[in-house]
Amino acid sequence: MSEVLVKPLRLVRTRTYVWSAAAVLLLALPFYLDRFWLQAGLFAMAAAIGAIGINLLTGATGQLSMGHAFFLAVGAYGYCVFAGDGGDGLTGLGLPTWLAAVLAVLVAGGAGGLFSPIAGRLSGAYLGIATLALVFIGQHVMFNAHDLTGGANGRDVPPLNLFGLTFDDRELLVAAVPFGSAEKLWYAGLVLLLAGGLFARGVLRGRPGRAMNAIRDHRIAAGVIGVPVARYRAAVFVLSSMYAGLAGVLLALVFQRTVPDYFGITLSLEYLAMIVIGGLGSVSGAVVGAVFVSLLPQLLTRYSDALPLVSAPGTGGIAPGEASRYLYGAAVVLVVLFLPGGLVRVAARRRVTTHPGEER
Template sequence: MSEPTPTAATPTRDTPRPLRAALCIAVLAGAVAVPFYLEGFWLQAGLFAMSAAIGAIGINLLTGATGQLSLGHAFFLAVGAYSYVFLSSDLGLPTPLAAVAAVIVAGMSGGLFSPIAGRLKGAYLGIATLALIFVGQHILFNAEPVTGGFNGRPVPPMELFGFVFADTPELVVLNVPFGSLERLWFLGIALLAGAAVFARGVLRGRPGLAMNTIRDHEIAAGVMGVPVARYRAGVFVLSSMYGGLAGVLVALVFQQVVPDYFGMLLSLDYLAMIVIGGLGSVAGAVVGAAFVSLLPQLLTRYSDALPLVAEPGSGGVSPAETARILYGAAVVAVVLFLPGGLAGLATRLGRVRLKELRWAKSAPAPASRR
C-alpha cells in the first residue's frame, strides 16, 4: 500500500520529465526551422499533413476513444472550408472571425445530426453518416450561390492583425522569401499544437475516461452515471469542430475549395489514418495523418525513380493508386499484426527498452513480479 504501483496507462512516469521537455522543445525547434530549409513542395505536403492531423485527432476522439464510427468526416471539413469562404467573402467578416465562426458552424451542423449521433452506436452510426457525404455532395454541387457549384470558389487569404497569409506583400526573413506557404506553416503549427493539447486534455481527464468506458461497455458506463447519449452527441460535435478546423486550414492551403475533394474517399482516408497511427490517442492520429497524407505526395514526386509506379496518365499504376493500395494494405496489416498502430509500436518499443534498463539495474528480478 505504501508504494504506488507503476501503471502502463501513465506514460509520463515512464519517461523522465526533463527528457520529455527537451524532446518537445527539439520537435518545436525543428518545426520552426523547416520553412527556412525546405522548398515549397515539402511545405505544402507538410501543411496538408497538419490539416489532416487536426481532422484525424477529431475523428480519433470519436472513433478511437468513444468507439463511434463516422464516414461523414469529409462533410464537416467541407462545412468548415465553405463556411470560411462564405463568411469572409460574402458576409465580409474579418478572416480570423470567419475562421472561428466556420469551426462553430461545423460544430452546429454536427449538433444537428446529434439525434442520430447520440442514439446509434458503433458501425451503425458509420452507415448513417454515409448520408452526410451523399447529401453534402448534393448540396455542394447544387447550392451554387454559396458553394460555387462544380468549380468551387477561391479562398480569401487569412489576415491576422494586419499580417496577410499570402504571397503579397513580399516578406523576407533571414534571406528566405516568405510566401503564403511559409507563413501558413506557422499558423498550421500553432493550430495543430492547440488542437493536440486540447484533445490530450479531453482524453486524460474525466471526459476521456467516460468516453473509453462507453466504447468498452456501454451499459457499464450508463450504470456508473455516464450520460451515454449526451456524451456520444457531444463527442460527435467536438469531432466535427475539429473537422471544420481542418477544413479551414486545407482551404487556406489550397486557395480554392472544390466539392470533389470532400467526397467519400476523404472520409475513408481519415479512418485509415487513425487505424494506421493508432486508435484513441493524439499521437496516433498525428502519425497516421502524416503517413496517409504524405504517402501519395512522396510517390508522385519520386514516381520516376520507383519500380512499379508509373507516371500519372501513362497507363500503369499511378502514384495515387499505389498510395491507396499501400495504405489499404497498411490498414489490414496494422490490425492483423500491430494492434495499437504505429504510435502503439513506438510506445511498446520504448517500454521494452525501459523495462530492460530497470531489470539491468535491479537484478536479481524483484520477486513481486509474477
C-alpha cells in the same frame, strides 16, 4: 539518489531534449524547404487536426463515423462564404477573415449538433451508415448550390488576414528569406495543431476521457454507473465536427480553392485509415497516422519517375494516388493483424519499464 529514481529522471530529461529539438526543427523548416515540402507538411497538419477529431469520436468513444469529409467541407466552404466579398458573383458576407475562420468552425460544430441526436442514439455500423448519408448530401449541395459553393468549379479562398499580416503569396522578407503563403501558413498550422492536440489530450486524460472510454468498452455498464451515454456521444460528435471544420479551413487556405470532388467518401475513408494505422484513442496516434496517409501520395507523386510500377499522373499505369491507397490499405491490414494498437503502441511498448534496470 537510487537507480529507481534516476532512470525516470533521465527519461524525462531525454524526452525534453527530443521535444525541444523537434520544436526548433519545425520552426526552422520554412527557411530551408521549398514550396512543395511546405505544402505537403501543411496538408499533414490539416489532416492531423481532422484525425484528432475523428479519433476522439471513433477511437476514444467507439462511434464509427463515415461522414468526416462532410464536416471538413462545411468548414472550408463556410470560411469562403463568411470571408468572401461577393466580387466573384458568389455569396460572401465580407467578414474579417479571422472571424470567418472562427464562425466556420462553429458552423461545422452546429452541423454536428443538428446530427448529434442521431449520433447519441445510434452506434456501430448503424451510425456509420447514417453518417455516410451526410457525405452524399454534402456532395449534392456542393455541386448544385452554385451561389454558395461555385458548383463543380469550386470557389476561390480569401487569404487569411491576422494582426495585419496577410497569408497570401505576396513575399515578406524574414532574415533575407522570402516568405510566401506556404511559409506564413506553416506557423499558423503549427499553432492550430499544437492547440488542438493539447486540448484533445486534456479531454482524454480527464474525467470526460474516462467516460468516453467506458462508453467505448461497455456502453451498458457505463450507463449503470451513471455516465450519461447519449449526452456524451452527442457532445463528442459535436467536438469531432469542430475539429473537422478547423481542418477544412486550414485545407482551404492551403489549396487556395475549394472543389467538391475533394470532399468525397474517399476522404472519409482516409481519415479512418489514419487513426487505425496511427493508433485508436491516441492523440499522437492520430498525428502519426495522418502524416503517413497524407504524405504518402505526395511522396509518390514527387518521385514517381524513380519508383517501380508507379507512373506520373495521366501517363498510364498505376498513378501515385492509386498506389498510395494500395499501400496504406495494406498498412491497415498489417496493423490490424500484427500491431492492433497502431504504430504509436510500438514506441510506447519500448518505453515501458518492467523492472528497475530492465526495459521491455
